[in-house]
Amino acid sequence: MTKLSINLIRHGEKKLFLPDPGLTDLGKKQAENLAEELSKKQRSKRTKRLILTSPKKRTQETAEIIAERLRLEVQIDSFLNIDNVLVNNSASRNKILEHFKNYLKEIKDNKEVGDDSVEVLEIFAVTHSQEVRNFWQILGGPKKAIKDIHECGMWTIVIEGEKLDFPQYTNKNQ
Numbered sequence: 001m002t003k004l005s006i007n008l009i010r011h012g013e014k015k016l017f018l019p020d021p022g023l024t025d026l027g028k029k030q031a032e033n034l035a036e037e038l039s040k041k042q043r044s045k046r047t048k049r050l051i052l053t054s055p056k057k058r059t060q061e062t063a064e065i066i067a068e069r070l071r072l073e074v075q076i077d078s079f080l081n082i083d084n085v086l087v088n089n090s091a092s093r094n095k096i097l098e099h100f101k102n103y104l105k106e107i108k109d110n111k112e113v114g115d116d117s118v119e120v121l122e123i124f125a126v127t128h129s130q131e132v133r134n135f136w137q138i139l140g141g142p143k144k145a146i147k148d149i150h151e152c153g154m155w156t157i158v159i160e161g162e163k164l165d166f167p168q169y170t171n172k173n174q
Contacts (some may be wrong), residue, residue, distance in 0.1 A: 004159045005122040006100050008132045010032070011062040012152040028151035032063040035069035037123070048107055053126040054080040062152065063126040070124075079102045080127040087133055092138045097159070100125075122131040124154075 012027030023031065043049070051072045053063035054072060062075045077098050078084075086092035104121045127135075137143070138156055 002104065002160070003120040004100060004104055005120065006157040006159070007122065007124045008135055008155045008157070009062065009066070009124055009126045010129050010151070010153050011056075011058045011126055012065075014058040020057045022057045027058070027152065028061070028065060032069075033067035033151050034154065035066040036064065038067050043122065044120065046117055047122055048118045048120070048151060049122045049123040049124070050075065050103060051126065052077040054078070054128065054131070056082060056128070059126045059128065063124070065126060066126070072124075077125070080125055080131060082128045082131065084131065086138060088134075088138050091125060092170055093140075096138060117167050 012023045012030040012106060015021040015024055042138060049072055050071060051063050051067045051070070052075050053059045055076050059080070060074065060076070066072075067074045079083065102121055103131060104118070107118050109119060136155055136157075141155065141157065
């Protein structure tokens with residue numbers, strides 16, 4: 001069975017009043033704490049992890065802190081950009097699911113690295129509070145789990161099965 005875990009991560013606290021602000025010292029500490037928590041999480045040998053980030057400085061800094069701890073490379077994904085607000089309908093739901101499922105397809109199709117044995121793809125998508133909230137609501141996550149997004153936290157959507165279209169949700173807000 002195939003499993004896709006989409007971990008929506010809100011960046012750490014940002015500096016104020018700058019066009020593309022980086023993280024404050026507290027924001028860096030928040031990202032370090034989340035990275036530490038994630039590094040303790042057990043995973044099987046058939047799990048592949050990816051870390052994606054929006055093009056903004058604060059998300060890239062958060063992703064780099066997490067990636068360093070997990071020994072991953074950061075990939076910029078413009079789909080996670082702050083301006084990518086989708087309407088809450090089935091077309092947007094399918095667009096989000098297809099976007100993330102394409103990463104799994106790419107890995108499974110990449111025979112050069114032998115990743116056809118991947119059973120679980122765990123994506124860490126570092127983005128902005130409005131994108132976390134937007135994606136979560138469109139994918140049908142429980143509203144009570146996402147009332148206020150103001151710190152570096154993580155909301156997880158797990159999809160299992162052949163079609164990968166029946167999400168389950170958890171909130172790991174730090």
